[in-house]
Amino acid sequence: xxxxxxxxxxxxxxxxxxxxxxxxxxxxxxxxDSLIFGKGERDPDEDLRLQFDMVKQxxxxxxxxxxxxxxxxxxxxxxxxxxxx
Numbered sequence: 193x194x195x196x197x198x199x200x201x202x203x204x205x206x207x208x209x210x211x212x213x214x215x216x217x218x219x220x221x222x223x224x225d226s227l228i229f230g231k232g233e234r235d236p237d238e239d240l241r242l243q244f245d246m247v248k249q250x251x252x253x254x255x256x257x258x259x260x261x262x263x264x265x266x267x268x269x270x271x272x273x274x275x276x277x
């Protein structure tokens with residue numbers, strides 16, 4: 193990638209394609225989220241950070257159950273919002 197093109201990205205004169213973002217992430221050894229989103233923008237709330245860290249230690253079956261519970265709560269919340277509008 194040429195320096196001029198990087199300058200265009202940095203100044204907002206040009207936007208990288210998804211392929212460019214992916215390649216940059218690979219070369220820099222970071223996630224694409226870290227290139228696209230601000231610090232902490234995609235992280236879990238501080239209130240839930242410990243719980244999400246603990247879920248990493250769950251067995252695959254326990255993770256499946258935790259995911260199902262969270263998905264149920266998310267759907268319930270979404271349905272409530274739709275009902276309130």
